[in-house]
Amino acid sequence: QNKxxxxxxxxxxxxxxxxxxxxxxxxxxxxxPGVGPKMAHLAMHxxxxxxxxISVDTHVHRITNRLKWVKKETRSPxxxxxxxxxxxxxxxxxxxxxxxxxxxxxxCLPVNPRCGECLNRDSCPAAR
Numbered sequence: 001q002n003k004x005x006x007x008x009x010x011x012x013x014x015x016x017x018x019x020x021x022x023x024x025x026x027x028x029x030x031x032x033p034g035v036g037p038k039m040a041h042l043a044m045h046x047x048x049x050x051x052x053x054i055s056v057d058t059h060v061h062r063i064t065n066r067l068k069w070v071k072k073e074t075r076s077p078x079x080x081x082x083x084x085x086x087x088x089x090x091x092x093x094x095x096x097x098x099x100x101x102x103x104x105x106x107x108c109l110p111v112n113p114r115c116g117e118c119l120n121r122d123s124c125p126a127a128r
Contacts (some may be wrong), residue, residue, distance in 0.1 A: 006034030026052050037078055045094055054088070056081040059104025066108065066126035083099040 010032045014020060022043060023029050029040035042055040056077040065073055067085070070083040088096065100108075107114045115127040 003034065006032075009033040010035070022047055024048060037081060041081075042097070051090070051094045054081050054084050054093045056084065057097070057101060057122075058110075060084075060097055060100045062110060063100050063104050063108050066113075066124065067120070068125050 007067040009055065013032060014022060015124060023032070025061075026037070026040045026044055029035050029043055031035060035043075036054050037053070038057050041051075043053045044050050045055070058077065061077040061080040064070055064080055069087065070080060071087070072083075074080040074083055084096070085093070092126065104110075107118050113126070115121050115124070118127065121127040
């Protein structure tokens with residue numbers, strides 16, 4: 001229900017304030033209705049070819065916690081994003097979302113992950 005409302009509000013804002021384009025910064029993007037950090041970072045990468053941060057969705061959040069890629073377990077995708085950006089080399093930021101989303105949809109599922117089929121099973125703390 002909210003998505004349609006956000007899309008209508010956002011399109012009006014983009015038309016009035018940005019000449020029909022999208023803002024060029026993460027800070028401006030997250031001010032748009034319904035746009036959070038994940039989508040803002042993804043938009044910056046796709047629209048402007050600028051990597052300003054890691055786009056962390058539920059899959060990236062879950063998998064990086066399972067793999068212990070964050071120093072302490074994080075409670076939200078935004079916490080995970082900050083922890084990953086602190087640890088992961090910047091040149092890998094644009095790839096991590098693309099790699100882990102599909103992996104999280106097919107193999108490292110939220111419930112009943114397919115650890116037996118996973119190529120990471122020997123190095124994954126959650127597979128033990």
